[in-house]
Each structure stands twice: as structure tokens, then as C-alpha cells.
Amino acid sequence: MLSAKSLFQEILDHDESFRLFCSIAASGESQGGWENARIAALVPRSERELAPKITRHGADEDKHGRIFTALIKKRGLEPVPVPPETDYTMLLEKHGIGLAHDKLRGDEPLTVHDIVTYLAHSRVTEQRASEQMELLRRHFADHPDLGRAVRMISADEDNHLAYCHEELLRFAHAGHGRVIQHTLRKCALAEIRVYRDVSLAVMAHMGRILGWSRAKSALLAAGIHGVYAYERAAGWRRMVSLKAPERRDALGGPATSAPEFA
Secondary structure, three states: OOOHHHHHHHHHHOHHHHHHHHHHHHHHHHHHHHHHHHHHHOOOHHHHHHHHHHHHHHHHHHHHHHHHHHHHHHOOOOOOOOOHHHOHHHHHHHOOOOOOHHHHHOOOOOOHHHHHHHHHHHHHHHHHHHHHHHHHHHHHOOOOOOHHHHHHHHHHHHHHHHHHHHHHHHHHHHHHHHHHHHHHHHHHHHHHHHHHHHHHHHHHHHHHHHOOOHHHHHHHHHHHHHHHHHHHHOHHHHHOOOOOOOOOOOOOOOOOOOOOOO
8 A cells, every 4th residue: 555654655766766855855954054054143133132043053964964875874875966856945936935145145135025035935835844853753752774864853843843834924014914925925926836846856866766656657757746736725824824832942952963884
């Protein structure tokens, strides 16, 4: 029977599909680490108190990238180049979501509007990350090789999502509510399209590596399109709601170190 657990298990059990899966994950996390580090460096003077949290966010993402790379090397493998059509982070930027990398490479301080845009983008993408890691944690929390990594990354992603809720609510109370809701909706609708396209591309690569039949590949593609149809109709709304998180100041301390994978 085809299930999320059996699908992930098949990918994890094969060296080449595992290497591609972790390489894609490592690349996206590392890119997120760079973006947050640059945003922290360019925070406007009026929001300097937010800089340590953004720095912590970036340090967590960079740590996740190192964890996925370590998992690859633990098997005696090396990371592989990420196919452009599977590069979630870069495709989001291409669709105008988040802050442009040209702006982040410069020295001009960001505006408050830029910070609101960054937080709204993060609220949407961290929703996706939190859900994906929760799925992995549900099935692989006790896995001998992946368990520690899955549990740590999942907890971090939950913290990132809580931080986005808390800070966006603060900005909403300061008068930015209309901009926040507009930006969240725009980001969510773009993200679900990119997620669909990336999912189809990743599954196509995995199918070639693992020798899936046309029927199996078609079934998985239909499932991805089905998820998109649901998200386009109503599911995107979960990405734009804001509520006070149970854990306050989730990024108020230093980042935890990555575990060793000997």
C-alpha cells in the first residue's frame, strides 16, 4: 500500500535517492541561513531589537543544512548539485516572494515594510516546514539514523513558526495589519504553486532513480495535484491566520548546536 511512510522509507533506503533528498534539503536550509543573516545585518535602526531573533533564525537554518549534509556523509556519500526545478527557495524568489537577493547583497538598510514582508514570507514557508517535519517526526522520530535530526529540526521549525506569529501580531497592533494580510495572502498563493511544481519535479527525479512504474508515478503526481487543488480552494487559509503562540519569545535565546553523526 502506498503511504507517506512507505514512500519516505523507499527514498531513505536507497543511497542515490537519499543523497538527492538530503542535498535538496541542505541547500534550501543553507540558503535560508544566508538570507536571515543578511536581513539581521540590514535591520533598520527602529527594529534593532529584532536582529538577535533573526540571527537565531538564520543560525538554526544553517544548522539544519549542516545536519542534512552530515547525514549524507555518514553513509559515505557526497552531496549532489540541486536540480534547478527542485530549488524551492530560489523559485520563491523568482516569483517575487520574500526579499530580493540583490537587495540583501547590498548595504542599504532595510525598511520596516521590508521586515514585515520578510516575516510574512517566513510565516508561510515555516508553516510548510513545520508540517513537513511533523510528518517525518511522526514516522521516523525513533529511526536509528534520522531520529535525532528529525526531532531537533522539527522543534526548531515549530519555534520559527511561533516567532513569526508573535512578531507579525506585534506589527499588526502597530498599524500594519492590512499590509500583513495582503502580503500573507500573496505569499501563500504563490507558495502553494511553487510547492506543487517542486513536489512534481522531486518525485520525477525520485521515480527515475528508484525505477517507479508509470502507474506509480502517475498516482503520485495525481496526489500532488490533488493537494494543490485543496490548497488553492481553501487550504491556503491556514497559512495566513495569525494567533498568539503558546510559546512566547521562541527565538529569544541562542541557537542549539547540531548533533554529531559519527
